[in-house]
Amino acid sequence: MKVIVIGATGTIGRAIVQAIGNRHEVIPVSFSKSVIKADIADKTSIITMFKKTGRVDGVISAAGLAKFGPMTSLTDADFALSLNNKLMGQVNLVRLGIEHLNDNGSITLTSGILSRKPMKGSTAISLVNSALEGFGRAAALEMPRGIRINVVSPNWVVDTLKAFNMDPAIGTPVETVARAYVQALEGSMNGEVLDAIK
């Protein structure tokens, strides 16, 4: 299969590329570091990316920014960033990507644990993560030509917790998280939200 991985230079994206290995042809995409670059917050950029990649069998998104901070401190701009980037950026990957996907292809998006296990400071992130999961379940009912859509909702990654000086013991190894994306790509599931814990 020919598979686009968006966010391929990130913590989770790198692990996805590694987990796919040589089994499929991977086209890495990122904001600034990959050969093919894209900004998911910009529809024109998404269209340009698909023009460069041509038709594909899989689109995996492990990208998306949302703002962390106390609810009363979050500005309109903070909410707008979260909605435009992580939420609508990934929704637009689906809306614009369908026509570039081969029959029986698959799309996998990323939400995150803060949808189901919020913490202080996570209102904007929890908002977009929950929305992505609802979108994925509903979009699965309307996907044409056997195309599937799933959402991976990863637990905190061990390496990310370490980088934030948080307790790594509550995290999941990135290899485990990456396996969920591969299962979504290679399996037959549709409309699922995968918690990527096992």
Ligand SMILES: NC(=O)c1ccc[n+]([C@@H]2O[C@H](COP(=O)([O-])OP(=O)(O)OC[C@H]3O[C@@H](n4cnc5c(N)ncnc54)[C@H](OP(=O)(O)O)[C@@H]3O)[C@@H](O)[C@H]2O)c1
């Ligand atoms: N890490 C965790 O513990 C965790 C847990 C749950 C959910 N998540 C979610 O998983 C996703 C990836 O997390 P991560 O920790 O792997 O992030 P990361 O290490 O910061 O990597 C982000 C990746 O996304 C790319 N990117 C950034 N902005 C972009 C844009 N506007 N358009 C396209 N690509 C863009 C980056 O490209 P460049 O390198 O070129 O800038 C990079 O490849 C995020 O949505 C995050 O909320 C992460």
